[in-house]
Amino acid sequence: MDSNYKRSLARLRAIRVAAGLTLRQVEIKSRGKWKAVVVGSYERGTRHLSLMRAVELCDFYGADLSELGAARNENEDFRAILDLKRLALARNLPDDLSRTISRLAGRITSMRGDLNGEVLSIRRQDLENLQFLTDMTRSELIGALRLRELLLQGERLK
Helix, strand or coil: CCHHHHHHHHHHHHHHHHCCCCHHHHHHHCCCCCCHHHHHHHHHCCCCCCHHHHHHHHHHHCCCCHHHHCCCCCCCCEEEEEEHHHHHHHCCCCCHHHHHHHHHHHHHHHHHCCCCCCEEEECHHHHHHHHHHHCCCHHHHHHHHHHCCCEEEEEECC
């Protein structure tokens, strides 16, 4: 299988995860149009994904098709500003990811002595720690942070 195609399939999974959907939820939300087993097969590359189906699936996720082909370097540094006020609200939701982010953000602010309580600069190492704790790729994690509107600023550094 072509390595670019594999990367596109990995991004397809990242887009789904960033949308906050499990494979089962995709099937339910689509009222059976997108079967969990089929979408999972697309993501693993065990089933061919046609361009038309890729367009339809991206539309379903609310993503642009160009996200599948965007060549992003996972090793680039990432700078982000986390909204701690919004995170405090999300901490009370039954969402393991928000609680994990909240715990790590509390530890970071305590260690840095930065107790203003409004924002937190997320450094490369902080992001790597979050990736480890959540078992998510960098793009999945950033997508999840954006989906929850926890990022005030986030950009790739050149």
